[in-house]
Amino acid sequence: MSAAAPGPSTTLSEDDLPPLFRTSDRSAILRQGESFRAVRRQLSVLLAATTAAMLAERLDSHVPAVFATVLYALTIAIGLHTARRRARAQWQAHRAVAELLKSLAWQYMVHGGIFHSRVVNADAVFAERLEERLREMRKVGWEDPRDGAGARGEGQITPAMRAVRAKTFEVRRDIYLRERLLEQHAWFKRRAGEAHRASVHWSSVTAVLTLLALVSAALRATGLIGAWDLTGLLSAAAAAGVAWQEVHRHRPLTYAHSLVEQDLDTLRVEMTTTVTGDQWAEKVAQAERLVSPQHSDWLGRFGS
Structure with missing residues (x-):
């Protein structure tokens, strides 16, 4: 069957x-990817600078001191370059727009939310809501890549979207439950597992580094080790591990994605068995709120 006329x-x-x-x-x-690479690069260079500074102090040599100076300057330069690039802000803006388009498209296709079956001109409503939300995104720095009026408003409605919207309620329901809810349930379940494993890994790494720093400090205090004190380097490494976890938000995302997965599973069963055509639009809107990045961010605040 062609993409223009999708069926069950x-x-x-x-x-x-x-x-x-x-x-x-x-x-x-x-x-x-650019944002994560910049953070990883900055943390790595900072650790290398700390190592060079420690060697300069212990060896009483100018060579590692010069290296430390260059590396600290490079750390600052990387930070300034990252700030100018605004990769993280641009990543979040583009992700918000992508999820907005995807959610509006699905609601339009299956008669969900404001695109319910009683809407006289769903295409016009789609165009109005889309451009309204995109105007809000421009205010926070999102740059619209579209060229020409044909790519705006109703120009974002594909033939496949119109074909799905023209299907019967039963067909649209099956498509939405299979292609959207099941896919999102699997995605949140997978991401929750990945985030949990990453959180355990990095928590273990930082715990070991902190313990080694404690042992080093204790040995230094008792005079059992001389010039080679690794406490500062180990502490810096542990701090870098904590910073990396904060950038990736492993623990909050584990909490948020697990909750969304559970809510989606409950809603999917309800929409499969008891939801009628009259309740459908409201339930689709509820499902789209659950999978929105804003909802995950809100849940993540309680899982920090």
Whole structure:
């Protein structure tokens, strides 16, 4: 069956979603990678600078002191470059736009939320809501990559989206439950597991480094070790581990994604068994609120 006329057994792809979604999704992935690489680079250089400074003190040599000076200056330069690039802010902006497009597209296709079956002109409502939300995103620095009026408003509605919207309630329900809710449930479950494993790993690493710093400090205090005091270096390494965890937000995301996974599973069962056509639009809107990044961020505040 062609992409323009999806049926109950058809798998919708990203090509069936608004073009701006695909553009924003790619930009978000690129900016996210750039942001993480910048933090990793800065922390690595800072640790190298700390190591060089320790060697300069213990060896009473100018060579490691020069290296330490250069590395500390490089750390500052990396920080300034990162601040100018605003990779993290751009990543979050593009991700917000991508998720906005995806959510509006699904609600439009399956008659969810404000795109319920009683809407006279769903295309016009889609265009109005989309451009309204994108104007808000421009205020926080998002740059619109679209060229020409044809890519705006209703130009973001693909033939596949219109085809799904024209289907019967039963077909639209099956498509939404299979392609959206099941996919999102699996995604949140997978990400919760990944975040949990990463949190355990980095918590263990920082705990070991902190313990080694404690042992080093104790040995130094009792005079059992002489010039080679590794307390400062180990402490810096432990702090870098904590900073890396904060950047990735492993623990908050584990908490948030686990809760969303549970709520989605409950809602999916309800929408499969008891939700009628009259309740459908409200339940779809509820599902889209659950999978929104804003909801995960709000839950993550309680899991910090």
